Amino acid sequence: MASSSIKAVRGTRDLLPPETDLWNRVEATARAVFARYGFGEIRTPLFEETSLFARGVGEETDIVSKEMYTWEDRARAASEKAQSLTLRPENTAGVVRAYIEHKLGDTGNLQKLFYIGPMFRRERPQRGRYRQFWQIGAEVIGPPTSGAESAVRDAEVLEMLASLLDELGITGWTLSVNSVGSSTDRPRYVAALREALAPIKDQLSPDNQRRAETNPLRVLDSKEETDQALIDGLPKIADFLDAESTEHFRQVLAALDACGVPYTVNPRLVRGLDYYTRTTFEFSHSVGLGSQNALLGGGRYDGLSEMLGGPRAPGIGFAIGEDRLILTLQAQAKAASATKKLDAFIAPMGVERNAAALALAKDLRRAGLSVEVGDGGFRLKKSFEAADKVARRIVILGEDEVASEVYTVKEFATATQTKVPKAELVEALQA
Numbered sequence: 543m544a545s546s547s548i549k550a551v552r553g554t555r556d557l558l559p560p561e562t563d564l565w566n567r568v569e570a571t572a573r574a575v576f577a578r579y580g581f582g583e584i585r586t587p588l589f590e591e592t593s594l595f596a597r598g599v600g601e602e603t604d605i606v607s608k609e610m611y612t613w614e615d616r617a618r619a620a621s622e623k624a625q626s627l628t629l630r631p632e633n634t635a636g637v638v639r640a641y642i643e644h645k646l647g648d649t650g651n652l653q654k655l656f657y658i659g660p661m662f663r664r665e666r667p668q669r670g671r672y673r674q675f676w677q678i679g680a681e682v683i684g685p686p687t688s689g690a691e692s693a694v695r696d697a698e699v700l701e702m703l704a705s706l707l708d709e710l711g712i713t714g715w716t717l718s719v720n721s722v723g724s725s726t727d728r729p730r731y732v733a734a735l736r737e738a739l740a741p742i743k744d745q746l747s748p749d750n751q752r753r754a755e756t757n758p759l760r761v762l763d764s765k766e767e768t769d770q771a772l773i774d775g776l777p778k779i780a781d782f783l784d785a786e787s788t789e790h791f792r793q794v795l796a797a798l799d800a801c802g803v804p805y806t807v808n809p810r811l812v813r814g815l816d817y818y819t820r821t822t823f824e825f826s827h828s829v830g831l832g833s834q835n836a837l838l839g840g841g842r843y844d845g846l847s848e849m850l851g852g853p854r855a856p857g858i859g860f861a862i863g864e865d866r867l868i869l870t871l872q873a874q875a876k877a878a879s880a881t882k883k884l885d886a887f888i889a890p891m892g893v894e895r896n897a898a899a900l901a902l903a904k905d906l907r908r909a910g911l912s913v914e915v916g917d918g919g920f921r922l923k924k925s926f927e928a929a930d931k932v933a934r935r936i937v938i939l940g941e942d943e944v945a946s947e948v949y950t951v952k953e954f955a956t957a958t959q960t961k962v963p964k965a966e967l968v969e970a971l972q973a
């Protein structure tokens with residue numbers, strides 16, 4: 543009996559040529575841009591001790607509470623201890639661990655580090671969301687004396703991202719920014735949120751009822767349609783920022799204005815990881831990603847080093863979802879090639895219609911349309927395939943059409959088929 547074939551695990555996938563050429567081009571461009579801004583590469587292990595993520599990313603986050611690939615690693619020798627290990631769901635915690643472990647702060651300098659590699663989250667797979675996915679990320683971190691806390695760093699990172707996306711040819715991205723305040727602002731805000739959520743909790747969807755209990759900040763970035771009006775009415779973090787955080791955010795926005803980086807302030811952007819303080823941001827794109835439209839996300843994490851037992855080391859960084867970036871580039875290329883297609887492909891049905899097809903093509907071309915002519919020797923299916931490759935529409939020229947001078951026109955993008963009299967054909971094909 544033949545055994546069934548083994549497939550890639552759900553939520554993972556193979557990347558094959560020629561698509562891998564595009565991945566390499568994206569990564570080469572990212573490396574070149576990072577070099578111009580003074581970033582060097584860091585490579586951290588694909589797995590870490592589970593407690594790194596529990597402490598860094600936060601026990602109550604979706605990532606740690608339900609999405610991590612964690613296992614109990616057996617001891618192989620008496621000198622070893624069994625330990626809980628986890629495939630990295632993200633890399634900021636790993637980079638900060640490495641920063642602490644290698645005492646990178648002792649140089650007194652700002653560390654600018656970038657990474658490119660796979661991350662692992664047990665999420666529900668869909669377009670743009672995988673269980674093994676790739677991130678291109680960068681972190682700027684240093685001792686307080688290095689200026690790591692300055693708003694200049696935030697704006698520089700955001701301006702670099704805008705330049706990178708532009709250089710990659712991503713058009714139409716949008717940047718949302720927010721400030722989630724200092725580690726003392728956040729608890730005050732969370733307390734206010736809890737208070738505001740308590741009387742309306744029963745009206746929320748079951749997911750948000752749970753979040754209202756466990757992690758009220760998560761209610762803010764819920765996409766649950768029916769909860770939106772209630773969420774819009776909740777207190778805003780901006781009203782809970784202390785004077786320094788307010789001033790920091792003002793400086794970030796002023797620097798973005800000076801660099802000409804367009805943004806919108808989204809007071810609900812709190813992001814799904816616990817380490818964030820002050821600036822948070824997301825770049826989104828509407829083409830090719832469906833509901834998973836966050837191309838990249840990031841923010842400041844001024845307390846993360848201390849949470850991991852290290853010295854004070856403010857930082858800011860981001861991670862681009864490389865899979866999503868590639869999907870966006872592919873969707874854009876497809877849209878661009880569609881607009882480059884000819885206005886029409888004329889398909890004669892039978893070689894006796896070849897001359898009529900050529901005569902019709904002549905009239906249409908003289909009217910300024912771009913037209914290709916098929917061959918009457920083609921079967922209908924082959925005509926359709928040939929037409930779809932080069933033109934936006936097919937005009938079918940059979941015996942009836944030649945006699946009646948009413949043509950059948952099919953528009954590929956919308957899959958609509960219409961009958962168009964000769965007198966109206968130029969106008970129909972110009973649309």
Ligand code: HAM
Pocket residue numbers: 631632633634663665670671672673674675676677679680681814836837838839840841842843858859860861862863864865866
């Ligand atoms: P994150 O928002 O969890 O942030 O992930 C960053 C980006 O990774 C997302 O915007 C998305 O494009 C991509 N991504 C996340 N999950 C998936 C998935 N399952 N499939 C495909 N793409 C995905 C972080 O990871 C932070 N470490 C970013 C950061 C760096 N903050 C400061 N420094």
